[in-house]
Amino acid sequence: MGPLRPPPPAAAAPPHAASEPEVAARCRTTPRSHAAKPSPRAARRAPARHGLPEVEPRENTAPPPPSLGLRGFAGSSSGGSDAGEGRPSLAPTHRRSQQPRLCSPLRPPLLSSPFQMERSVHSTGQTSLPPPRPQPAPAPGRGVCMMSTSWRDKQDPNLVNFIAAFLAANSYRLNFLLVSPDFIFNNGGLSVAFIFETSWDCENAAAVFSRANTLKRQFKNLYVVVAVPKVEQIESFNRSYFQYNMELGCPTFVPVNDPEMGFEKMLKIAHARGVCKQQDITSTMRNEREQAVQSMDAFLHVLTSIPGIDDHDATMLSQAIGSIEAITKASVGFILENTDLSTDKAKTVVTFFRDPQYYLSPKIN
Numbered sequence: 001m002g003p004l005r006p007p008p009p010a011a012a013a014p015p016h017a018a019s020e021p022e023v024a025a026r027c028r029t030t031p032r033s034h035a036a037k038p039s040p041r042a043a044r045r046a047p048a049r050h051g052l053p054e055v056e057p058r059e060n061t062a063p064p065p066p067s068l069g070l071r072g073f074a075g076s077s078s079g080g081s082d083a084g085e086g087r088p089s090l091a092p093t094h095r096r097s098q099q100p101r102l103c104s105p106l107r108p109p110l111l112s113s114p115f116q117m118e119r120s121v122h123s124t125g126q127t128s129l130p131p132p133r134p135q136p137a138p139a140p141g142r143g144v145c146m147m148s149t150s151w152r153d154k155q156d157p158n159l160v161n162f163i164a165a166f167l168a169a170n171s172y173r174l175n176f177l178l179v180s181p182d183f184i185f186n187n188g189g190l191s192v193a194f195i196f197e198t199s200w201d202c203e204n205a206a207a208v209f210s211r212a213n214t215l216k217r218q219f220k221n222l223y224v225v226v227a228v229p230k231v232e233q234i235e236s237f238n239r240s241y242f243q244y245n246m247e248l249g250c251p252t253f254v255p256v257n258d259p260e261m262g263f264e265k266m267l268k269i270a271h272a273r274g275v276c277k278q279q280d281i282t283s284t285m286r287n288e289r290e291q292a293v294q295s296m297d298a299f300l301h302v303l304t305s306i307p308g309i310d311d312h313d314a315t316m317l318s319q320a321i322g323s324i325e326a327i328t329k330a331s332v333g334f335i336l337e338n339t340d341l342s343t344d345k346a347k348t349v350v351t352f353f354r355d356p357q358y359y360l361s362p363k364i365n
Helices: 020-029 040-045 073-085 114-124 149-154 157-169 202-215 231-243 259-279 281-294 296-304 311-320 324-329 332-338 343-354
Strands: 143-148 172-177 183-187 190-197 222-227 252-256
Touching (some): 149 172, 190 202, 190 259, 202 222, 202 231, 231 252
Antiparallel strands (some): 183 190
């Protein structure tokens, strides 16, 4: 046998023939008659691709994006991107004049007039203008300060300038009048008078205390502010205070280190008294004090302070007699008839409330 010859080569397919996979692919990519055709504008923009077959994009199987509440808003952008890439648009193309002009809710439309802005705000509830700034609340410490002209003429001009600037910074109006006190503050419908001694002088102590006793009869709210920057002045002021038999709190003396601090104290006192008058804090504190005294714990605490009276005896007195005022008026026989206290304890209770020498003397349990 001779040598084996290779099989003859297969006949080459004609250039127009195609294999079965290519035929199937062409059938799938061939657009149907009812498919959307590219718009004339997209055809003009898209460059011709020579030598490459045009393939229609597949249908988008991904879920649609969440709706923004505007019809046709999402579809308008897809058509533009497809046209830019040279692909046929999936949605029918309309003329620009037929489409409504839509805007994103995140970017409100530009408004040309205040009337249009007001109408847009009422219709959509949105506006591009920032909200108005809240108005600042009025200062609660506004009032009037009346300075005595005689006191002003005796002081250093720097101190007077400091007082004027401090009052202006705190929204107080300053007036110069002929008044008997050195200062009168009117804040919240309440007047507060002050005697202001910028430097304590022991030789002038009699005149200061005599003036204080005179003005406290004219003004219900009177304070005496005394500047005592040195230790010697503090000791001299304390001796003079008890030497002239001044009543505690009538009027109230306020010692300070320097005149500037003294005026700041005056303004704070006047402001606090005005706020208490406006909000009726004094009546509230008085009612709270009365309720605290009338509570059972305070009642038992008062009665158990009597020597020989324990919690059981105090409870019997409160149940049988009642208030502290009624117990002070009760006799020994009334206590013995309505409680189980002994005679000695009943006499101790009556003596404690009626004998000053007994309830003022020190008691050691």
